[in-house]
Amino acid sequence: MCIRDRYQRRVHGVLSDEVYEFMLFDGRKHLTLATYPEIRDRVISIHSLGKTFSCTGWRVGFTIANPTVSAGMMASQNWNTFLINRPASVAIKDAMIQAEQPYENFPNYYEFIGDLFIKRKNEVVEILQKAPFNWHVLVPEGGFFACCDIRKCIKDIPRKYFYRDYEHIQDGDQPISCSFKEVQNPEHLPDYAFFLWLTVEYKVTCIPMNSFHDTSNTDRPEGQEVYNFVRFALCKRQESIDLLRQRLVK
Numbered sequence: 103m104c105i106r107d108r109y110q111r112r113v114h115g116v117l118s119d120e121v122y123e124f125m126l127f128d129g130r131k132h133l134t135l136a137t138y139p140e141i142r143d144r145v146i147s148i149h150s151l152g153k154t155f156s157c158t159g160w161r162v163g164f165t166i167a168n169p170t171v172s173a174g175m176m177a178s179q180n181w182n183t184f185l186i187n188r189p190a191s192v193a194i195k196d197a198m199i200q201a202e203q204p205y206e207n208f209p210n211y212y213e214f215i216g217d218l219f220i221k222r223k224n225e226v227v228e229i230l231q232k233a234p235f236n237w238h239v240l241v242p243e244g245g246f247f248a249c250c251d252i253r254k255c256i257k258d259i260p261r262k263y264f265y266r267d268y269e270h271i272q273d274g275d276q277p278i279s280c281s282f283k284e285v286q287n288p289e290h291l292p293d294y295a296f297f298l299w300l301t302v303e304y305k306v307t308c309i310p311m312n313s314f315h316d317t318s319n320t321d322r323p324e325g326q327e328v329y330n331f332v333r334f335a336l337c338k339r340q341e342s343i344d345l346l347r348q349r350l351v352k
Contacts (some may be wrong), residue, residue: 121150126244263295264288291329308332
């Protein structure tokens with residue numbers, strides 16, 4: 103059953119996150135759910151111009167929805183808008199018009215930014231695959247990030263990084279050499295401990311993924327724990343990616 107059919111049968115409305123529509127890899131093309139007539143009126147498509155134009159701090163974007171839904175969203179906007187302002191809105195409007203013009207030897211800006219992120223993705227994934235860790239690199243199909251499954255690395259994390267006062271842990275430089283569930287009274291989850299290890303000893307920082315999940319459920323099946331993943335940003339300057347290679351690939 104395709105996503106369209108599932109929504110058509112069971113769901114009254116769909117929030118469609120399409121913020122990476124121009125950052126797709128390996129020949130993939132963006133297809134919005136709103137192109138399907140049978141569910142079009144129930145889809146709210148969300149687009150991020152902050153990501154498209156590399157100004158995420160502006161918190162600017164737009165939505166596409168049926169007129170009734172759009173009217174309700176516009177009525178509530180005065181009470182819940184976060185950070186957006188008129189100068190940014192006007193600037194982004196002008197950027198969207200100019201982005202249709204040829205840019206940096208590409209037919210338009212959108213093709214340029216898509217090609218740039220393909221190159222970033224290829225280089226970052228190559229570096230991560232050559233890094234001295236027994237992780238599994240999840241090759242992204244699009245977007246800003248590459249994730250790594252670190253479950254096979256957990257036993258190699260120095261014990262001290264599972265505790266807040268990591269600089270004063272006795273014998274803390276020794277790897278735990280066991281599963282996380284066998285660590286005595288840990289104060290950090292494995293992905294956070296891995297983030298500390300990488301930051302302190304390799305001068306490379308990743309994002310622990312447990313912050314995006316509910317960590318209160320400790321009864322997940324083996325291998326499905328929320329602390330098994332970290333992510334790396336692709337939206338970096340070339341000099342930062344060169345440093346990543348220098349620090350991770352010996």
